[in-house]
Amino acid sequence: MNKCVFAERMKNFQASDIAAILKVTADPEIISFAGGLPAPELFPIEELKEVVAQVLEKDGTKALQYSTTEGYAPLREKIASRMNRKYQTRLESGNIMITTGSQQSLDLLGKMLIDDGDVVLCESPTYLGALSAFNGYNPRYVEVETDDYGMVPEALEEALTREKRAKAIYVIPDFQNPTGKTWTVEGRKAFMDVISRYDIVVIEDNPYGELRFKGEVPPSLKSFDKEGKVVLLGTFSKIFCPGMRIAWLCADGDIYEKFAYLKQAADLHSPTLSQYEINAYIDMYDLDAHVARLIDVYKKRCNVMIETMKVEFPSSVSFTIPEGGLFTWAILPETLSARDLLMTCLEKKVAFVPGGAFFPNGGHENTLRLNYSNMPPERIIRGIQLLGEAIKEHLR
Known part of the structure; x- marks a missing residue:
């Protein structure tokens, strides 16, 4: 379509790095540390079946x-x-x-x-x-x-x-x-x-x-x-x-x-x-109990990721040790580009988000974000091993 029909503000919008990466990670073989997704296996589906039935029975006309x-x-x-x-x-x-x-x-x-x-x-x-x-x-x-x-x-x-x-x-x-x-x-x-x-x-x-x-x-x-x-x-x-x-x-x-x-x-x-x-x-139901189940799973996955990073990453790579949430953050040596590293990792079937996208004024291309909530422990271990391998290749 002729570009003149669009408002000036549309110049400020473009496809984000995360959107592009998430398209790639639709491949089930990819070990994805890229999204910020909660673990789908923890959704309370059985409880929600009862909840939906009750809402529709009791308040259906209002709820719709x-x-x-x-x-x-x-x-x-x-x-x-x-x-x-x-x-x-x-x-x-x-x-x-x-x-x-x-x-x-x-x-x-x-x-x-x-x-x-x-x-x-x-x-x-x-x-x-x-x-x-x-x-x-x-x-x-x-x-x-x-x-x-x-x-x-x-x-x-x-x-x-x-x-x-x-x-x-x-x-x-x-x-x-x-x-x-x-x-x-x-x-x-x-x-x-x-x-x-x-x-x-x-x-x-x-x-x-x-x-x-x-x-x-x-x-x-x-x-x-x-x-x-x-x-x-x-x-x-x-x-x-x-x-x-x-x-x-x-x-x-x-x-x-x-x-x-x-x-x-x-x-x-x-x-x-x-x-x-x-x-x-x-x-x-007890929402606090549901959140406690999430915490138990995410804490274990976070610990697995951090402990594997300690073993597999070179000492020149630093990373945060979170006390909660969904992410850790790694800083590579300044000579490395996380975007270049991602290309190597995708060949190895591993994905993450390069950190430069999170800085509104640019720079910091040697950083990356890793999500641990959406992968089981065995895939986290393998993914971090492959990521560590890729980092070492780029440092040579």
Whole structure:
């Protein structure tokens, strides 16, 4: 089609590296560390058969009907209670809006906050899907230095002082995608102390926080928020079933109200049937017990990957040891390209995501993200052996 029919913003969209890699990994012979997929064998299919039957029997006409933009009230109440119990927040159901996956929240927040040329601050690296969502609104990204505590306060302060058009800060403090790192409590407090001095919105994305293998659950950034600056995103995709496309946004005041306008314009409301099904599952079964089963499996797979990497990777390769979530992050010697390495690995039937895609301003081509949730232990071991073999070949 003639390119002149497309809006200017379409120049900011292109096929992502992950999308291209995932097409290749459709081959069942590929040992894929590329996606961020939960293990499908852990979906509660038998329980959901009973849940669906009950929902249709008891509330079928309501569950199959249009719903309110904000979402099914009983589910919103359960989400608020769960967030308060786990993350020390003080949310009410009126703070919760059901969304069609967290990706919708990111897109609509971009539409709400970003004018052409506005600045979005982010971790370095950051979630590629957030960049894809924001790109349509043509922001300029400023990557803020991040250490083992969180965003470096001095770097954050310097960026906020310098960037007069800074509108939003996007962060994943818990088991970050792609690095797997988690901010400390001290790092969270220091971040919020800096934020309190500036007029800016914080987008706190927390899809992985419940998948903790060890240690105490730190408070959410939202728990320190006294001015309504933090928008907290959560989802059932990683702790339940991503195909249901049910997530939520926690916000206050004008942000919540204006988000509702955008949500209504985008899709009226998220799938009613999915909302009823999740609500009924929580009533009929123990969601915490289900999450505990996920944690048990993912912890074992993570440990298998890390221990195999210690044996198979050269000492010149460093990697994170996550305490939860779905990912670890490896840094190769600077002379190596993860994109070139991927080509070799695909010949060996192994896939991962080159890390350069997670840096909005480019560079860092010697990094890579590895997912451990979607492969059984024996395939993880073999895949890491082959990856280690490929790294050594590229170092020769």
